[in-house]
Amino acid sequence: MALGRGGTLLPPRFVCPDVSETNREGKRTARERMAEERERQKARDKRRRVLLVSATVVAVLALAAVVGLLAANSGDDKKKDTSGPVVAPKGASGDGGLAIPLGKDGAKSKLTVWEDFRCPACKQFEDMYRSTINELTTQGKLKVEYHLATLIDGNMGGSGSLRAANAAACAQDAGKFAPYHDELFKNQPPEPDDAFGNNDKLLDLAGKVDGLVTDTFKKCVNDGGHDAWVGKSNEAFQKAKLRGTPTVLLDGKDIFADQKNPLTPQKLKAQVEKADQ
Structure with a gap:
């Protein structure tokens, strides 16, 4: 207050x-x-x-x-029909004539290779082992039997596996399988891309192989001359219940799938040269 x-x-x-x-x-x-x-x-x-x-x-x-x-799925679906007469390419060997051989018959080692031209793992195998295989076959130490499958067409759709395999068989008729086989893998498109379903693409790549592109070759590619043969080869692949592509057998033994002792080009060369002694 x-x-x-x-x-x-x-x-x-x-x-x-x-x-x-x-x-x-x-x-x-x-x-x-x-x-x-x-x-x-x-x-x-x-x-x-x-x-x-x-x-x-x-x-x-x-x-x-x-x-x-x-x-x-952009491949030529009309070319996916593999019914009709089976026409094996020249020089085809093995059961039913379903293998394309490379190398000398007298070679002491035989490599059996199941491949799909659209298969990325097959390209990896080829890029890694191509020079070694070519060297050993040229030296007469190794014979290779190539079997063609259409696994990726079945998995991804399209017709590139079939079309490329037919073209490779047509190249075998012309005695040019090995170089054309290598060109296909060197120029393999991404797996989802069905570029090999286009015959024009296959003919363009054939132009990289001296003397391969002839009227006979073009007709064989465009007409699907070996489509039924490719279909039979793929049936054999399915019946064999193989693990996938590539499957690589050396004298009948699956050497590519051994994870405990992985195959290398050096090991393959050593095994073949040892057998050749």
Whole structure:
């Protein structure tokens, strides 16, 4: 209490708040609220951008999958019929004449190779072992029997495995199987891409092999002269219940699937040279 005149007591005076301070505090609080709202808006915008980008990526991947599926089925379906008379290529050997031989008959070692021209693992095998196999066959130490399968056509759709195998058999008729076989694997398209389903592509690659492209060869490729033979070869692959392509047997033993003792070009060469002594 405060004393008035004569010592009388005055009623208590309530202290009023500092209005200017209150205004400053109110303005500061408003600024903070606006800043916080701006940050929240930025966060919302960022989330929307992330969702938009994610949706776009999903759409692109979905489109790529569709394109890949269409590519896998873009081969000439009319050429997928393997019925009709079985015409083996010249010099075919083995059971039913379903193997294409390479090398000398007198070689002490025989390599049996099951391949599909669309098979990526087959390309890896060829890229790694091609020079070693060619060296050993040229030296007369190794004979190779190639069996052709159409596994990827069955898995991915399309007709590239069949078309390429038929073209390779046509090349065998011309005595050019080995170099054409190598060109096909060197120029193998991605697995979903059925580029080998186009005969024009196969004929273009044949142009890389001296003397292969003739009217006879082109007719054999375009007419599917060995389609039924390829079909029989693939049937033999299925009946044999092999693990897949490539399957590589050295004198009947599956040497490519041994994970405990993985095959290398050096090991293959050593085994063949040992048998040749």
